[in-house]
Amino acid sequence: MEPFNSYLNFNRGEILSNCNIVVRHLSDMEGMYYDLEATQKIINEDDRVIYKVYNIDVPEKYGHLQHCTSIIYPGRVGDEFHMTKGHFHAQEDTAEIYLVLQGTGKLLMQKKDTEVKILDMQSGSISYIPPYWAHRTINTGNKPLIFFAVYPGEAGHNYGIIESKGFCKLIIDKDGQIKVIDNPNY
Ligand SMILES: [Fe+2]
Numbered sequence: 001m002e003p004f005n006s007y008l009n010f011n012r013g014e015i016l017s018n019c020n021i022v023v024r025h026l027s028d029m030e031g032m033y034y035d036l037e038a039t040q041k042i043i044n045e046d047d048r049v050i051y052k053v054y055n056i057d058v059p060e061k062y063g064h065l066q067h068c069t070s071i072i073y074p075g076r077v078g079d080e081f082h083m084t085k086g087h088f089h090a091q092e093d094t095a096e097i098y099l100v101l102q103g104t105g106k107l108l109m110q111k112k113d114t115e116v117k118i119l120d121m122q123s124g125s126i127s128y129i130p131p132y133w134a135h136r137t138i139n140t141g142n143k144p145l146i147f148f149a150v151y152p153g154e155a156g157h158n159y160g161i162i163e164s165k166g167f168c169k170l171i172i173d174k175d176g177q178i179k180v181i182d183n184p185n186y
Helices: 036-045 160-165
Strands: 019-025 049-056 065-072 096-102 104-110 116-122 126-129 134-139 145-152 169-174 177-182
Touching: 065 134, 096 116, 104 126, 104 169, 116 169, 134 145, 134 160
Parallel strands: none
Antiparallel strands: 019 049, 049 065, 065 145, 096 126, 096 145, 104 116, 104 134, 169 177
16 A cells, blocks of 8 residues: 555644545434433434544554544533534454544543543543443533544444444533543443
8 A cells, every 4th residue: 555645724623635524413423311301302403413424444454553633513402512422443452542623522431340530631632442431522611623534444433332222421511510430321
């Protein structure tokens, strides 16, 4: 394979070439926000886009490095901030790095034994997600949260456990304050 460049729009988070774009509407995340009534209402109204991922096209193989930008749009579903689905890596002993370009948020991580760690995300923060930690990103600000990620080619995604149970913590807006609460459904 030949070396190549990709080009990123820093303000919008979009990558202009060599990539496939994943667009997640709220209907793609049904049941992942704890307020099911609010979820249904929004899906019926405009089924808004929660986030997009621009994945640069690289083989999903050992030795390569997957890289992408994610854009989480600001907003809430009920009182829960917009977030990504979150996942473990299918190859669990693989890590990931997030570099925030714009916006503010939280990086929620959880191990299989339910140990939880939450890091702040802000412009310039570089977060290291070690192997074995599931990861979800949450936009707690009022601008898009845009970050660049790099992870091993063979890592893959395992959404299964997260889709059925979620994370054991939720990050919500409580009277204008960012609060971490126990997930009542976990
Ligand atoms: Fe990942």
